[in-house]
Amino acid sequence: xxxxxxxxxxxxxxxxxxxxxxxxxxxxxxxxxxxxxxxxxxxxxxxxxxxxxxxxxxxxxxxxxxxxxxxxxxxxxxxxxxxxxxxxxxxxxxxxxxxxxxxxxxxxxxxxxxxxxxxxxxxxxxxxxxxxxxxxxxxxxxxxxxxxxxxxxxxxxxxxxxxxxxxxxxxxxxxxxxxxxxxxxxxxxxxxxxxxxxxxxxxxxxxxxxxxxxxxxxxxxxxxxxxxxxxxxxxxxxxxxxxxxxxxxxxxxxxxxxxxxxxxxxxxxxxxxxxxxxxxxxxxxxxxxxxxxxxxxxxxxxxxxxxxxxxxxxxxxxxxxxxxx
Amino acid sequence: xxxxxxxxxxxxxxxxxxxxxxxxxxxxxxxxxxxxxxxxxxxxxxxxxxxxxxxxxxxxxxxxxxxxxxxxxxxxxxxxxxxxxxxxxxxxxxxxxxxxxxxxxxxxxxxxxxxxxxxxxxxxxxxxxxxxxxxxxxxxxxxxxxxxxxxxxxxxxxxxxxxxxxxxxxxxxxxxxxxxxxxxxxxxxxxxxxxxxxxxxxxxxxxxxxxxxxxxxxxxxxxxxxxxxxxxxxxxxxxxxxxxxxxxxxxxxxxxxxxxxxxxxxxxxxxxxxxxxxxxxxxxxxxxxxxxxxxxxxxxxxxxxxxxxxxxxxxx
Numbered sequence: 001x002x003x004x005x006x007x008x009x010x011x012x013x014x015x016x017x018x019x020x021x022x023x024x025x026x027x028x029x030x031x032x033x034x035x036x037x038x039x040x041x042x043x044x045x046x047x048x049x050x051x052x053x054x055x056x057x058x059x060x061x062x063x064x065x066x067x068x069x070x071x072x073x074x075x076x077x078x079x080x081x082x083x084x085x086x087x088x089x090x091x092x093x094x095x096x097x098x099x100x101x102x103x104x105x106x107x108x109x110x111x112x113x114x115x116x117x118x119x120x121x122x123x124x125x126x127x128x129x130x131x132x133x134x135x136x137x138x139x140x141x142x143x144x145x146x147x148x149x150x151x152x153x154x155x156x157x158x159x160x161x162x163x164x165x166x167x168x169x170x171x172x173x174x175x176x177x178x179x180x181x182x183x184x185x186x187x188x189x190x191x192x193x194x195x196x197x198x199x200x201x202x203x204x205x206x207x208x209x210x211x212x213x214x215x216x217x218x219x220x221x222x223x224x225x226x227x228x229x230x231x232x233x234x235x236x237x238x239x240x241x242x243x244x245x246x247x248x249x250x251x252x253x254x255x256x257x258x259x260x261x262x263x264x265x266x267x268x269x270x271x272x273x274x275x276x277x278x279x280x281x282x283x284x285x286x287x288x289x290x291x292x293x294x295x296x297x298x299x300x301x302x303x304x305x306x307x308x309x310x311x312x313x314x315x316x317x318x319x320x321x322x323x324x325x
Numbered sequence: 326x327x328x329x330x331x332x333x334x335x336x337x338x339x340x341x342x343x344x345x346x347x348x349x350x351x352x353x354x355x356x357x358x359x360x361x362x363x364x365x366x367x368x369x370x371x372x373x374x375x376x377x378x379x380x381x382x383x384x385x386x387x388x389x390x391x392x393x394x395x396x397x398x399x400x401x402x403x404x405x406x407x408x409x410x411x412x413x414x415x416x417x418x419x420x421x422x423x424x425x426x427x428x429x430x431x432x433x434x435x436x437x438x439x440x441x442x443x444x445x446x447x448x449x450x451x452x453x454x455x456x457x458x459x460x461x462x463x464x465x466x467x468x469x470x471x472x473x474x475x476x477x478x479x480x481x482x483x484x485x486x487x488x489x490x491x492x493x494x495x496x497x498x499x500x501x502x503x504x505x506x507x508x509x510x511x512x513x514x515x516x517x518x519x520x521x522x523x524x525x526x527x528x529x530x531x532x533x534x535x536x537x538x539x540x541x542x543x544x545x546x547x548x549x550x551x552x553x554x555x556x557x558x559x560x561x562x563x564x565x566x567x568x569x570x571x572x573x574x575x576x577x578x579x580x581x582x583x584x585x586x587x588x589x590x591x592x593x594x595x596x597x598x599x600x601x602x603x604x605x606x607x608x609x610x611x612x613x614x615x616x617x618x619x620x621x622x623x624x625x626x627x628x629x630x631x632x633x634x635x636x637x638x639x640x641x
Contacts (some may be wrong), residue, residue: 128531135614262586263634292459312587
């Protein structure tokens with residue numbers, strides 16, 4: 001009997017378009033959710049939405065569950081819907097969702113994967129994440145990068161056009177992401193003297209045409225196994241949303257519950273940023289004298305721990321003949 | 326780029342390994358030839374004992390001849406150092422290590438220890454050297470023990486099928502996984518009964534050609550040795566096992582330790598016969614997905630969070 005996997009899918013408002021355009025097609029690639037269903041993993045699709053989007057998300061969720069059930073005769077797929085009332089801010093909505101996800105994780109003892117509307121998962125990422133995440137009690141992180149939504153969308157369309165719609169593997173997704181990085185990530189390339197690595201927390205180095213290393217001080221949890229003590233942790237920090245990637249992993253490291261999938265071949269997610277998000281939130285000043293820097297000005301409890309880990313990006317370009325076509 | 330010294334040591338039966346595996350691997354196009362073609366000052370430092378001097382000297386001269394003509398910048402130099410006679414192998418190794426460390430520190434060079442029985446995937450040395458332009462860091466990577474006879478057979482098969490194609494990291498992973506030692510075979514934790522608790526390695530199958538590895542004690546492969554390191558080694562009597570298993574803890578504390586966490590960046594096969602450690606492997610039930618290690622390493626917990634990736638490319 002396989003451990004059930006719960007997907008914590010957060011969508012509402014304008015995020016529904018992003019979800020249907022990007023996230024949903026990505027998680028429906030053959031080696032993501034379909035692979036899990038065909039390999040006997042019970043799936044629970046937990047949708048988290050707000051009241052004014054509940055009807056649309058309800059239809060979307062039921063349709064997705066039905067589509068996945070049709071993939072295998074013994075498929076075990078269900079959907080649930082958590083509906084929050086209107087809140088003064090997006091942040092308040094997220095806090096309510098985080099509380100609900102944590103309590104559900106503790107009650108059901110099931111690993112939960114965060115699926116956010118603006119995330120594009122490389123084909124095979126969910127297979128690897130879940131296969132590895134069978135180890136009980138661990139929380140797993142991996143590689144992701146912020147990309148410009150419009151440029152990413154163009155390159156994704158180009159990929160589908162020249163490959164006849166084939167899936168986007170992790171290595172292909174790295175290639176597309178590298179050609180659509182937001183400026184803040186572009187400023188994290190530490191092979192030049194002037195860069196912003198000191199404030200972005202990431203340090204990207206080119207090793208060959210298609211291989212890069214990445215030092216990252218603050219990897220984000222993607223598959224989480226919550227325990228009662230985690231609820232106590234977040235309560236103690238007043239359910240501050242930013243604690244989940246900025247502080248909680250320190251506790252997990254101390255408790256030997258933290259694992260990082262350190263290569264894009266294992267897992268890669270592109271996070272689509274609108275121009276407004278990029279320009280309002282992720283602007284970083286560059287400084288001279290930063291050649292090969294991987295220090296971070298905002299010291300994290302676990303930053304030094306992650307600094308020893310050279311995560312790997314492997315990109316696979318479109319074959320020239322196909323690209324030309 | 327900072328100069329690089331390649332410390333190549335072999336004596337007794339290891340000279341056979343050096344000739345068959347070690348030297349051909351570091352002479353693959355994207356290893357030492359890439360360095361010298363890209364302006365890196367390279368010194369080949371050979372170490373052996375009197376009894377093997379003639380043979381190692383011949384290998385050293387042949388290797389030197391082969392790479393010096395490729396150099397585009399600094400000339401490639403080669404040295405040969407003879408160890409003291411009459412020592413047991415462990416002591417000989419420690420004497421060589423001391424010479425290597427002092428030479429690297431004195432000359433401000435980075436150093437790669439290419440023991441005769443280590444096979445470097447094509448591109449591994451290029452990738453480590455490229456990353457290690459960052460000053461002061463010492464770099465580790467994937468390091469897989471293999472059985473000599475089976476490994477040799479698979480290398481021969483590769484050479485027969487694709488004589489013009491070097492053995493890159495992904496091909497080396499494939500060959501290494503097909504020639505694992507008993508200790509490696511007992512480190513796969515997808516089964517309930519395994520010996521990962523004893524070997525300090527936990528391997529997981531994650532896809533047809535993709536596996537994950539947690540190892541508690543990755544070893545230094547490209548080192549930047551400083552005077553304070555000589556003090557450290559001196560305190561620990563120049564013991565090579567401590568260089569490999571304890572020194573990284575000091576480097577972590579000094580923020581000088583980096584692990585290349587994917588075989589695409591670096592992969593080294595270590596060729597073994599039928600070592601005693603494998604004979605002593607005792608798999609136990611109840612070890613599914615285990616990645617704890619009974620023989621705690623000081624730096625083990627740091628490495629335990631890091632799932633390294635092995636990507637294999639099969640011979641078509």
